[in-house]
Amino acid sequence: MRRVDAIHLAGYAASLALTLAAFGIAKFGWLDGTIALVAIGLAGLVQAAIHLRAFLHLDFKGSQREDLQLLLFAAVLIAIMVGGSLWIMFDLGHRMM
């Protein structure tokens, strides 16, 4: 099997397994409360990382420096804007109680 197909099939299989695990936790109550939320969140993060590697072919060894800088810039933007919005709005909500 060609290498390029092997990584796609492996990525698809891993992605499918994580999807089934996450939906199973939500549907059948395999875990409960905060642990279930954390498990679902982690499964989502790992699955997104698998997609970036297997399907979007993000690979910093073979790619250019600009790709890394662009991704880091986007990640910092998202962290500041999403984290900042949630922090401020939840704090505001808490104070309104």
Added chain:
Amino acid sequence: MTDTTTDSQGVRPHAGIPLEHPDAETAHATERAVFGFWIFLMSDLVVFALLLATYAVLLKGNSSAPGPAEVIELAYAFPETLLLLTSTLTLTFATVALREDRARGVYGWTFLSLALGAGFLALEGAEFAGLINKGHVPQVNGFLSGYWLAIGTHGLHVAIGVVWGLILIAQFWIYGFCPAIRSRLVRFSLYWHMLDVVWIAIFTVIYLPGSLVS
């Protein structure tokens, strides 16, 4: 971007499916276009991240019924997820076929991916129609506003993707496998895969925690 990216071997690729290029000039043009497209994808990702943050804020501040427990049904979300995940794999096969110059593979896999995307849209349309029938429209409360906005924006992207893919197939049909259109399929596949990553974020943040509450 500076021209330090070119070395004696030709052009170093940006992230994405690498194609074989007939000459260094074509390779350079393709790689520049792919990098520009990555900039668009990242800005689109920021939009979706903020829509999900908006959803979280509105959910927390939601005071009136219905909440996630009455609205969210995994019976739609689960098959939608399977369709989108599979379409990502089949579109990858299309880009691999393009790289190996197998025309039938390019047409077949691209068309199958678009059909799976259309199936996703049909399910999402059925889900939204059901919500409207029950009166769960966006203006009812904060939770429903955030829900419709985030999921609707993603659905709109998928719909645009399906139209874009059909136009690409027509361009391959009319103009043949010339370098300009080959590089368009590479960018289209990046767009499609990124929408799948966004969908992973959507079911992780909206559907699954929402159904846990019930």
